[in-house]
Amino acid sequence: MMIPRISSLIFLSWVLTSVTAYHTEVIPQKILRLMPSHFTAINTPELSTVCTEECVLRESLSDPLDSSQQLDYETTFSNGSRTLTTLSIQVESRGAQQTEKKGNPLRTRRQVYGPDVRFSIRSRRFLREFPFAAAVRVSTGCTGVLITERHILTAAHCVHDGQDYVKGARKLRVGFLHPGDRPFLRWVRVKSIKVPRGWIGSPAELSMDYDYALLEVRRTQPHPHMSLAASPPLPDLAGGRVHFSGYDSDRPGELVYRSCRVEQQTAHLLYQHCDARPGASGSGVYGRVLHKGYWRRKVIGVFSGHQWVEVSGEPRDYNVAVRLTPLKYAQICYWIRDANFSCPND
Template sequence: MCSERLFYWSLLSNTPARINRSSALMASTLLPAPLGPLLLLLLLCSTSGSSQRPQWPVQRVPVVWPQQIEEQPPPHFLRPAQLQVTSSCGPECHKRALPPSYWDLQQFLSYETLHSSGQLTETVVGIYGFDANAFYETPAGRSRSKRQIFGHDSRFSIVGHDFLLNYPFSAAVKLSTGCSGTLVGDRHVLTAAHCVHDGKNYVKGAQRLRVGFLKPQHKETSGRNGTGGRPDKMKFQWIRVKRTHVPKGWIKGTANDIGMDYDYALLELKKAHKRRHMKLGISPAAKQLPGKRVQFSGFDNDRPGQLVYRFCEAGDETYDLLYQRCDAQPGASGSGVYARMWNRRSRRWERKVIGVFSGHQWVDLSGTPQEFNVAVRITPLKFAQICYWIKGNYVDCRQG
């Protein structure tokens, strides 16, 4: 945890730094910075005991189980992906919405699967072990967050192969439709549903969807001992998507109503990658997060070819959505929102994806458009569904 705090410090101090995580407490790993705040930071690291560790909450996970698969007519591929989402329902609107019934949830969590061949299937699911009274509770509200950039732009472009090719930054990928995503399995990428489907139709490019992995581009240089290669710029290496899962809650709703709660999708690649992926986690309440903070990395359109990292305080929240103050631009949509907390079972720190950054939600409030940064939270039911898409069984999906 201290090495991560020092990493934040190196970013905030605006001084380039290479951090050796195995010896993060050594001040020599940082370039000169104001001494007082750094010493305070080191003091906080040295005095934080195990009793103060933010821990992943232990939650019981229900089962979302396929019951029937039906082939659907070939889909239409229309407009390009819209990288920003419009909605008529803001935080207070979502809080006032009635909790869905079992039959509503069964409908919302049923899903479509788009295959690379163009075949489209619909899967009807059953839900088991779900107690609406235990799970469906709206957290206490906090101040809402607005705007894409909050005063000073607090985003950081990640530079240098040492960072870009190492976890967790290496788990961020780019979609050929212009969005971002996060590796959550050997062949699986979590992203936003609106990156492949606009609520009514699949977007242009969804059938031939590709996922880009940022890798170093080597330039050939001649030397006394012959020709060698040196890393210079970064480029994307692309892998085709085999199938795409989109929940019916997004398709049956639209971005203009409660369907916003289901703005997530899972992509299965045609071949496995070799990078470390992130684990899924059920989203804790904002007050349980370390420093009430979330973080994510994506490929913002205003910084082409660069991976952009940010962290910020979580703001208002509903059962399905998390509003936060993270600076972002179109292109970051679909990024996995993650946190780092202590796993009491494995007795170690773990980063887990707890949501999907949906983007900038425009809400028409009494004729006045207002903007919110919003992420879809991974609830117990969504965890069960996404985990099943990855694992292919529910036995390995019982702990979130």
């Protein structure tokens, strides 16, 4: 069936609906044992997808509350055993906000846009302090962010290609940077991996919507960690800016920081032109959001990679982060608590 040509205004001026969930109940239904993973997939530290006009329309009209069935999740343990947990999610919604965001002129270079505004964090003081000390290196070639003393949020494609777990996930480790005259990474083994069902087997053009995973290490870590928040509407994000630090492949052994304005936003994705290279995937994307009357740095997304977006037959490119919608936020909280838990929407 022919799809009517979609005006570029759909992409350049999305109508964003943000549902404020004051009470989100996550209830497990079933835990099923699966066949052990074969760990046959090839490591892909960089994800690149194409979003056609049909995909753009679907993204612009999607609602985070329509996707609860995608929040069932798979858990893989270090011995290769797997389980599938199905969830029931109840959300009480007390209001909605609608905002419009009009795009700026779009650039056409990939990953690094114009002058490279990234800079390496070399100061011992900063490397030991929040938020930089929360960034970790994932042994498959990605980055992650410490969100509790034992849990790391990263991109799903860093451990799973949508069909199977990558080879490097069999003995997955995360590295904490220790500053000094000769900085080094202290590696810690990962105990378990959780991946949302929305990532597994998803069509390529929608794979970024659920490109996040949670890693649990065996012991608590004495490093500062970052708090999570549901991704707010752009007017509620200080300056409309996001920040993230990662281990970009072109600067080996260095932690690289960058910041930029969000260009566009859908229900599931943040589109921006933050400079990035392979290796930064999985970085915790944070912004300043209001919390109890103060502006706080909170992780509101996960950096996924690059996406070509087709608008009126014209390809345009962005670097993309997965938004933590209220349901994703509740799901990750449940993963951390591993019990029936109500997550307030920060």
